[in-house]
Amino acid sequence: MQKKVTFTKTQFLESKTWGYPKDLTNAVLEDDKQYTKEEAKQKIETYLHTEQKGGK
Secondary structure: OOOOOOEEHHHHHHOOOOOOOHHHHHHHOOOOOEEOHHHHHHHHHHHHHHHHOOOO
């Protein structure tokens, strides 16, 4: 089984290839948690779709 590579919020914020704005990434991802790229993308996409439907 292959180990999943995870990143901190800071690493996503400093990335030059991450496809989301820094302010959005900073608002959605938690400081003390690590995410795979897919997990971080899913969390941001969920946030965006929730906001478009009028919030929680």
